[in-house]
Amino acid sequence: MARESFDKEIQFLRMLVLTSGAYDRQQYARRLGISVHTFDKTIRRLKEVLGTVYRQLPGEESREFADMLRYRYYESADPLLLFLYRAKSLKESESRRLALLLASLQKTPQTALELLDTCCSELPDDAPLPDEKTIRSDLKYLEEVGVIRREPGPRPYRYRLQDGLLTDLSFDELCDLYDYVDIMANTQVPSVQGYLLRDSLKRALRIKADGMETADRRPLQERDSLLTEPFCYKYHYPSRILDEAHLHTLLHAIEQRRRIQFLYFSPKSGAHYGSRNTNPLFERETSGTLESAQPLRVVYDHQYGRWYLLAAHPKMGIRTYRVEGMTQIVEGEEVPEDVHLERQQALQMKLGRSWLLDTSRPVKVRARFYRPAGGHDWIRERVELQGQWGCITEEDETSFVYEIEVSGTTEIKPWLRSFGSSCEVLEPRRLRQELIDEWKEIEGYYEAQDSESL
Numbered sequence: 001m002a003r004e005s006f007d008k009e010i011q012f013l014r015m016l017v018l019t020s021g022a023y024d025r026q027q028y029a030r031r032l033g034i035s036v037h038t039f040d041k042t043i044r045r046l047k048e049v050l051g052t053v054y055r056q057l058p059g060e061e062s063r064e065f066a067d068m069l070r071y072r073y074y075e076s077a078d079p080l081l082l083f084l085y086r087a088k089s090l091k092e093s094e095s096r097r098l099a100l101l102l103a104s105l106q107k108t109p110q111t112a113l114e115l116l117d118t119c120c121s122e123l124p125d126d127a128p129l130p131d132e133k134t135i136r137s138d139l140k141y142l143e144e145v146g147v148i149r150r151e152p153g154p155r156p157y158r159y160r161l162q163d164g165l166l167t168d169l170s171f172d173e174l175c176d177l178y179d180y181v182d183i184m185a186n187t188q189v190p191s192v193q194g195y196l197l198r199d200s201l202k203r204a205l206r207i208k209a210d211g212m213e214t215a216d217r218r219p220l221q222e223r224d225s226l227l228t229e230p231f232c233y234k235y236h237y238p239s240r241i242l243d244e245a246h247l248h249t250l251l252h253a254i255e256q257r258r259r260i261q262f263l264y265f266s267p268k269s270g271a272h273y274g275s276r277n278t279n280p281l282f283e284r285e286t287s288g289t290l291e292s293a294q295p296l297r298v299v300y301d302h303q304y305g306r307w308y309l310l311a312a313h314p315k316m317g318i319r320t321y322r323v324e325g326m327t328q329i330v331e332g333e334e335v336p337e338d339v340h341l342e343r344q345q346a347l348q349m350k351l352g353r354s355w356l357l358d359t360s361r362p363v364k365v366r367a368r369f370y371r372p373a374g375g376h377d378w379i380r381e382r383v384e385l386q387g388q389w390g391c392i393t394e395e396d397e398t399s400f401v402y403e404i405e406v407s408g409t410t411e412i413k414p415w416l417r418s419f420g421s422s423c424e425v426l427e428p429r430r431l432r433q434e435l436i437d438e439w440k441e442i443e444g445y446y447e448a449q450d451s452e453s454l
Helices: 007-019 025-032 036-053 080-087 092-105 112-122 132-144 171-187 192-210 220-225 238-255 337-350 378-386 413-417 429-453
Strands: 148-150 158-161 258-264 289-301 306-313 317-322 326-334 362-370 391-395 399-407 423-427
Touching (some): 007 025, 007 036, 007 326, 025 036, 092 112, 092 132, 092 158, 112 132, 132 148, 171 192, 238 258, 238 289, 238 306, 238 326, 289 317, 289 337, 306 337, 362 378, 378 391, 378 399, 413 423, 413 429, 423 429
Antiparallel strands (some): 148 158, 258 326, 289 306, 306 317, 362 423
């Protein structure tokens, strides 16, 4: 797992995906708030990471950076954030040191001093040598993320690699577990931890397959067929997974009742990142706003694939932030428990009738849904499944009326619109007119195209 922030790389990859390479170097740099030199350096860094990630894959030694961003059906199941997590975003000294610690613990449980001796003896001559405090910090970090565990017993403590999940299961059990993790990682949120576990299970499966008993003399091709991916996925929201990099920090701040400070880029600002001005000769203005707030809840919008943070602002009350615009997040002071509880309760009251996270004035929405002609009534089934606390108040053979009271109509409108001609909004009148205007606008586009074709 990453120990350092990679805000710049996240925004960089987001723009490459969303624009499909439509900008030149200067335009990318301007949108990101960095220099062209920093842009080129980031490209080189990502290419180096890409070469490291794929260096052991047969036939992919010449894989280009742009190939990773190419859209082909079923290929977006391997998310870009996982690419960054594989890169670990660690300093080179940390990367070498952690790799040595894990390799050493694969052989036998060891104490911190024994691991210190291993690192000092096996690190390259040009690498800085760690001290005991650094090694203990690394062990604490690896223990927190579940990679290693401390064995019971007196001091000095011995540490063991926590790989029982992979070594104690049979090949068939690993296959079942892999299929389950693969489905959950690709369909649930958050997902990055699942992708990392899936990769570990895949490596364990290949090791098991190579070392399997060959009493049944199964040919190699048949054993390889067992490792074929049984499911394929296509996901259209790369931002959803890219923004998961912030979830751990935000959820930890909520759990610990801590305020956070961050640089925020509004979706309307036109910029997505701001470099840190460390050199006074090259200072530049940033369009980001320095914010300080107490995070209360993280919400995911499945329709648009976006993460939102609801936080208590010291002057503006409850504020909503798009997570994709948050960079340089730093935890601050702790908030008293009674204050935290009071703000959580106030937020819960505001969200009582919210379709997602809108805290506007409650309004009653009535819509008539028309049943499909013949066959299964999937319209009613979908309304009952997705309609939250709304209810059906009247119905006949051809249609039914659905009612719900929500905070504002902005968030429910895309859901109603997604039913197309199978949904007619009855109330409120303003929402009905908004949808009429939208459909007329769409009709105008088609009429213009038809006239041009003639």
